[in-house]
Amino acid sequence: MNRIAARKRIGAEAVEEKGWLPAHKWLILRRISQFGILALFMLGPLAGIWIVKGNLNYSYTLNFLPLTDPYVALQSLMTGHVPETLGLVGIAVVLVFYLLVGGRVYCSWVCPVNVVTDAAGWLRDRLGIKGGSSLSRNTRYWILAMTLLGSALTGVVLWELINPVSMLHRGLIFGLGAAWTVVVAVFLFDLFVMTRGWCGRLCPVGAFYSLLGRWSPLRVSAPRRAACNDCMDCFEVCPEPQVIRPALKGGDKGVGPVILAANCTNCGRCIDVCSKDVFSYDLRFNNQVSAAPLAKAQLESK
Amino acid sequence: MTAKTPKSAAARRQFLFDSAKMVCGVGMLGLGLGLYAKQSRALPALDLRPPGALPEEEFLGACIRCGLCVRDCPYNTLELAKPETPVATGTPFFNARNIPCEMCEDIPCVKACPTKALDHGLTDINKAKMGIAVLIDHETCLNFLGLRCDVCYRVCPVIDKAITLDMVPNARTGRHAMFLPTVHSEHCTGCGKCEKSCVLEEAAIRVLPPKLAKGELGKHYRVGWEEQKKAGHSLIDESKMIDLPDRLPEGAVLPGHYDPASGHTESMRGMAGSEAGVIPSQPPGLGGKP
Numbered sequence: 001m002n003r004i005a006a007r008k009r010i011g012a013e014a015v016e017e018k019g020w021l022p023a024h025k026w027l028i029l030r031r032i033s034q035f036g037i038l039a040l041f042m043l044g045p046l047a048g049i050w051i052v053k054g055n056l057n058y059s060y061t062l063n064f065l066p067l068t069d070p071y072v073a074l075q076s077l078m079t080g081h082v083p084e085t086l087g088l089v090g091i092a093v094v095l096v097f098y099l100l101v102g103g104r105v106y107c108s109w110v111c112p113v114n115v116v117t118d119a120a121g122w123l124r125d126r127l128g129i130k131g132g133s134s135l136s137r138n139t140r141y142w143i144l145a146m147t148l149l150g151s152a153l154t155g156v157v158l159w160e161l162i163n164p165v166s167m168l169h170r171g172l173i174f175g176l177g178a179a180w181t182v183v184v185a186v187f188l189f190d191l192f193v194m195t196r197g198w199c200g201r202l203c204p205v206g207a208f209y210s211l212l213g214r215w216s217p218l219r220v221s222a223p224r225r226a227a228c229n230d231c232m233d234c235f236e237v238c239p240e241p242q243v244i245r246p247a248l249k250g251g252d253k254g255v256g257p258v259i260l261a262a263n264c265t266n267c268g269r270c271i272d273v274c275s276k277d278v279f280s281y282d283l284r285f286n287n288q289v290s291a292a293p294l295a296k297a298q299l300e301s302k
Numbered sequence: 303m304t305a306k307t308p309k310s311a312a313a314r315r316q317f318l319f320d321s322a323k324m325v326c327g328v329g330m331l332g333l334g335l336g337l338y339a340k341q342s343r344a345l346p347a348l349d350l351r352p353p354g355a356l357p358e359e360e361f362l363g364a365c366i367r368c369g370l371c372v373r374d375c376p377y378n379t380l381e382l383a384k385p386e387t388p389v390a391t392g393t394p395f396f397n398a399r400n401i402p403c404e405m406c407e408d409i410p411c412v413k414a415c416p417t418k419a420l421d422h423g424l425t426d427i428n429k430a431k432m433g434i435a436v437l438i439d440h441e442t443c444l445n446f447l448g449l450r451c452d453v454c455y456r457v458c459p460v461i462d463k464a465i466t467l468d469m470v471p472n473a474r475t476g477r478h479a480m481f482l483p484t485v486h487s488e489h490c491t492g493c494g495k496c497e498k499s500c501v502l503e504e505a506a507i508r509v510l511p512p513k514l515a516k517g518e519l520g521k522h523y524r525v526g527w528e529e530q531k532k533a534g535h536s537l538i539d540e541s542k543m544i545d546l547p548d549r550l551p552e553g554a555v556l557p558g559h560y561d562p563a564s565g566h567t568e569s570m571r572g573m574a575g576s577e578a579g580v581i582p583s584q585p586p587g588l589g590g591k592p
Contacts, residue, residue, distance in 0.1 A: 058368030079363030087416030142328040156339040177384025
């Protein structure tokens with residue numbers, strides 16, 4: 001226990017300098033979003049208040065707003081089936097939303113499995129579990145391609161047979177059954193087998209949404225990166241740490257401060273844990289390399 | 303074409319190896335998933351899809367597992383398959399023995415479907431084909447035992463079309479009729495109310511997928527009496543029919559036998575199942591010797 005207590009906690013500096021609440025602001029908002037969305041879905045079956053019907057694959061809000069998961073719809077499309085009008089409208093609404101706010105906002109602000117894998121990541125840090133197996137972060141794109149090709153070949157919406165995301169979400173609303181075993185498996189996999197293994201390397205849903213948000217205007221940026229004191233807290237707390245380096249450390253190479261990598265989930269944890277307030281939400285267009293001499297050097301080199 | 307430096311060659315090698323690793327690894331996962339997908343198509347015989355559902359192979363491609371049909375079913379008939387259910391995970395089904403389909407006239411489940419998994423072209427619930435009821439056990443069905451249970455017939459929403467009671471003589475008593483519930487597949491919607499209400503411990507009448515419930519005549523089969531009806535006359539010249547002599551024991555007569563030599567037909571009286579004679583002279587076990 002002493003060993004654990006003695007270790008420096010991620011974000012401890014930020015808590016000291018900014019206070020607990022500002023150092024957890026986006027995390028709290030994100031949990032409110034995740035559990036709030038789940039609560040909206042569960043109000044119907046639990047309390048008989050039907051605001052939202054359905055689940056994350058397709059939902060119908062207040063008998064007005066259809067929302068369709070474009071990844072599931074794409075798999076269905078690969079099998080040769082086109083949705084009905086409401087289903088198509090739902091796809092359009094969701095596509096436009098995530099094109100604007102960033103595809104992987106789905107992962108960090110909506111997906112219920114994110115809570116599970118975040119818990120595993122947190123516990124992994126608390127228990128000081130290091131190492132484990134590793135897989136390329138590109139594996140998810142191969143799996144994504146496989147599910148699309150496989151759907152076309154089998155005529156079955158393939159990933160839905162085992163998708164832990166929809167199993168958990170649907171399970172909580174319609175009855176969990178044995179779906180909890182899959183959720184526990186994902187938790188244990190992330191805890192003992194692979195750091196950020198599920199969301200960061202395997203899940204094709206996240207891979208799909210990352211492609212969707214490739215050019216989203218809303219991004220996390222590091223406008224005050226000059227203030228960075230290399231505490232590494234942002235890298236340690238980030239579920240996709242590879243996305244930070246170019247923006248945070250790329251000033252010398254003439255790279256702008258906006259995190260442009262599609263796999264940034266816009267979760268905002270880096271904003272929380274930074275004691276120097278280096279990060280903030282921003283638009284991708286505000287990506288000027290602020291260091292004036294550097295910009296000048298760049299101009300001259302052209 | 304750029305010149306091949308050793309560095310780029312090594313990088314290309316690495317790229318090819320990495321890609322091969324991914325293709326093989328993910329390919330194995332895909333193979334497993336594909337075989338699982340194949341298994342998932344085997345819908346258990348007693349689990350039925352909602353009205354208007356596409357054939358199972360297509361249904362699993364069109365259904366996006368949202369559960370809107372489940373939500374809009376006013377009778378809680380439908381449920382979504384859990385991972386441990388032997389139905390493809392997340393897809394809607396019902397078991398008629400638990401809760402049958404009440405055949406709502408406005409078919410809310412079909413209207414709620416955001417895909418074509420439930421065919422929106424189905425507007426008359428009486429045209430639904432969720433399955434076909436089959437009186438599967440003639441040994442335990444109370445009507446086959448000579449009783450007047452009739453429950454499956456009474457509850458049928460398409461009564462007298464989908465299920466009729468067909469009267470046949472009760473050969474056991476010799477003096478009663480049996481009212482056999484008979485399903486007519488062209489009218490049966492597969493709602494399962496008959497299966498639900500069967501009074502036996504295990505239902506004697508069950509709704510099965512049409513594929514299991516129905517036989518199919520060879521395409522070349524022609525049923526003589528229907529062809530005759532269509533043509534308006536017999537398709538053969540009956541005057542030229544030759545009836546070969548029947549080989550019978552000495553002195554025996556065959557009721558109903560047409561003898562071309564005499565032009566007579568022997569009496570059909572007393573033949574079981576015949577329409578000519580209905581009153582048996584001495585019912586066995588009743589009136590005569592015990």
